Amino acid sequence: MAKMNFGGVEENVVTREEFPLAKAQETLKDETIAVLGYGVQGPGQALNLRDNGFNVIVGQRKNSKSWDKAVADGWVPGETLFELEEACEKATIIQYLLSDAGQISLWPTVKKHLTPGKALYFSHGFAVTYKERTGIIPPEDVDVILVAPKGSGTSLRRMFLEGRGLNSSFAIFQDATGKAKDRVVALGIGVGSGYLFETTFKREVYSDLTGERGTLMGAIQGIFAAQYEVLRKNGHTPSEAFNETVEELTQSLMPLVAENGMDWMYANCSTTAQRGALDWWKKFRDATQPVFEELYSEVAAGNEAQRSIDSNSKSDYRVKLEGELKELHDSEMWKAGATVRQLRPENNG
Numbered sequence: 001m002a003k004m005n006f007g008g009v010e011e012n013v014v015t016r017e018e019f020p021l022a023k024a025q026e027t028l029k030d031e032t033i034a035v036l037g038y039g040v041q042g043p044g045q046a047l048n049l050r051d052n053g054f055n056v057i058v059g060q061r062k063n064s065k066s067w068d069k070a071v072a073d074g075w076v077p078g079e080t081l082f083e084l085e086e087a088c089e090k091a092t093i094i095q096y097l098l099s100d101a102g103q104i105s106l107w108p109t110v111k112k113h114l115t116p117g118k119a120l121y122f123s124h125g126f127a128v129t130y131k132e133r134t135g136i137i138p139p140e141d142v143d144v145i146l147v148a149p150k151g152s153g154t155s156l157r158r159m160f161l162e163g164r165g166l167n168s169s170f171a172i173f174q175d176a177t178g179k180a181k182d183r184v185v186a187l188g189i190g191v192g193s194g195y196l197f198e199t200t201f202k203r204e205v206y207s208d209l210t211g212e213r214g215t216l217m218g219a220i221q222g223i224f225a226a227q228y229e230v231l232r233k234n235g236h237t238p239s240e241a242f243n244e245t246v247e248e249l250t251q252s253l254m255p256l257v258a259e260n261g262m263d264w265m266y267a268n269c270s271t272t273a274q275r276g277a278l279d280w281w282k283k284f285r286d287a288t289q290p291v292f293e294e295l296y297s298e299v300a301a302g303n304e305a306q307r308s309i310d311s312n313s314k315s316d317y318r319v320k321l322e323g324e325l326k327e328l329h330d331s332e333m334w335k336a337g338a339t340v341r342q343l344r345p346e347n348n349g
């Protein structure tokens with residue numbers, strides 16, 4: 001494992017140079033990897049593993065949309081696509097990629113097939129860290145490992161096809177066979193990770209739940225909405241408000257941040273903009289920090305996990321969720337966004 005310096009702090013990372021695909025293939029050559037669940041991460045990881053030459057099968061409920069999607073992606077019923085229990089039986093490595101709530105209800109079945117020496121793989125520290133709430137307590141004689149791609153399964157697949165790689169974290173909760181480290185790193189490379197950084201199940205789930213509720217998804221929508229509303233209240237048109245809030249950020253400025261950091265993006269804007277951004281950013285930090293403190297403590301207390309288990313376990317949760325997503329979709333800001341996207345030259349022929 002290479003030690004790398006991240007802003008002055010040394011951390012362990014695994015790169016593809018250090019652990020090439022050929023080594024990953026050799027490590028897992030006698031394993032049957034069953035990817036359970038074919039929602040968002042399932043397809044990304046299963047297809048990348050298949051294209052990378054691993055022995056992989058998919059387990060999914062029959063008569064479901066995800067089953068049909070798996071068939072459309074070339075998984076063959078009875079050969080590489082099975083009912084969940086049959087896949088568990090065939091597997092030496094079970095990649096447990098049902099929704100976090102779904103994992104709770106299938107657990108008795110999965111547990112039954114976790115015979116000594118198998119590996120149980122997660123892409124989230126959720127199930128194991130919050131075991132008092134999920135009831136997921138793996139038997140002691142199996143490896144329990146984690147590779148958590150830091151992004152959507154959709155991006156994992158797209159970036160793989162572009163010859164890039166999404167970063168993932170990896171962790172070992174339990175090394176029963178003495179092979180957990182090689183298994184987890186080989187799987188991380190196999191699913192198409194760019195590089196792997198080391199974590200624990202607990203740190204993965206605390207940071208992940210914070211990030212997705214915070215700057216990655218929740219906070220960003222909140223700050224967009226606040227600025228958009230202020231601009232609209234002051235007489236700006238929807239197209240102006242949307243451009244100054246979202247479109248310019250995603251199309252022009254964030255790609256510059258991604259490429260070379262915030263200071264470089266600033267340096268490529270006017271001195272007027274730089275003056276203002278440098279003067280205002282700390283005010284936004286100070287205003288939001290208490291909300292982030294509250295968020296982290298709710299995550300650490302397990303309350304966020306419980307809320308997500310409770311709501312996602314209800315039979316009508318899909319319908320409710322779709323209603324809430326529709327509310328966002330139908331808001332003036334995101335409707336304006338749809339028109340703005342249509343007007344991008346690359347989208348209007």
Ligand SMILES: NC(=O)C1=CN([C@@H]2O[C@H](COP(=O)(O)OP(=O)(O)OC[C@H]3O[C@@H](n4cnc5c(N)ncnc54)[C@H](O)[C@@H]3O)[C@@H](O)[C@H]2O)C=CC1
Nearest residue numbers: 037038039040041042066097098099102105123124152153
């Ligand atoms: N969505 C993403 O891109 C990311 C997800 N993860 C983690 O990966 C895991 C999988 O997440 P997603 O792909 O988002 O899951 P998902 O919500 O798309 O569901 C995956 C599959 O679970 C099946 N399922 C749900 N409840 C079930 C039940 N009770 N019985 C049988 N099957 C059931 C669904 O049919 C679906 O095919 C989770 O641990 C999640 O936290 C980690 C990183 C990113």
Ligand SMILES: CC(=O)[C@](C)(O)C(=O)O
Nearest residue numbers: 149150151152153208212
């Ligand atoms: C895409 C990802 O990594 C998230 C936001 O944490 C998730 O989907 O759970």
Ligand SMILES: [Mg+2]
Nearest residue numbers: 124208209212
């Ligand atoms: Mg997450």
Ligand SMILES: [Mg+2]
Nearest residue numbers: 149150151208
């Ligand atoms: Mg995440």
